[in-house]
Amino acid sequence: MTMEKLRTLRKQKGYTQQQIADLLATDVSNYSRKESGDVRIFDDEWEKLAKALEVSVEDIKEEKTSQIQHNDNPTLNDNSSINYNQYCSxxxxxxxxxxxxxxxxxxxxxxxxxxxxxxxxx
Missing domain, CATH: 1.20.5 (Single alpha-helices involved in coiled-coils or other helix-helix interfaces)
Structure with missing residues (x-):
């Protein structure tokens, strides 16, 4: 999942990923992964982002939902073809x-x- 709201608002406000990374005291590659949804954004970071972007946290925060894929084929005896992806906070x-x-x-x-x-x- 990408953080489209965050990315769009950052661009609308004219901020670069480097500027936001500096705000969060991280490097740009880590922020890029946060913005793409690969790395978790912590609550204190959401607050800093919301303040910098002049919005409420609720306006930009996108929760990751659990994504589980099940292969419900009862003829399979092994789990080799089942792909489980679950995200927990x-x-x-x-x-x-x-x-x-x-x-x-x-x-x-x-x-x-x-x-x-x-x-x-x-």
């Missing part, structure tokens, strides 16, 4: 929390492996 703090939990579990696994190795030597 998960808050950063949740991802960070999950990553911390994963790291904790990895540490526990290593501890258990070492403990297991001790018992095998006995």
């Amino acid at each position: 998960i808050p950063e703090y949740i991802l960070e929390s999950q990553q911390e939990y994963i790291n904790l579990l990895k540490e526990q696994i290593e501890t258990l492996k070492a403990e297991n190795a001790k018992y095998k030597k006995r």
Whole structure:
């Protein structure tokens, strides 16, 4: 999905992608991916964009919808021909929390492996 509203309004206001990238404190290639919908635009960035373009966030923000393609052919026994594309918006703090939990579990696994190795030597 492209962010047509954002792109159109940016051009109408006479801004280049470089100028908007500078506003968001990012490089132009990253902003270009944001504008094309390949990279997520965060809420604080939407607010900066809306202010610069003199519109409300709701006027320019386009939500990505889940895009899932199913092959409902019941004769297929494997999933090789099914293409799943799903886009989710998960808050950063949740991802960070999950990553911390994963790291904790990895540490526990290593501890258990070492403990297991001790018992095998006995």
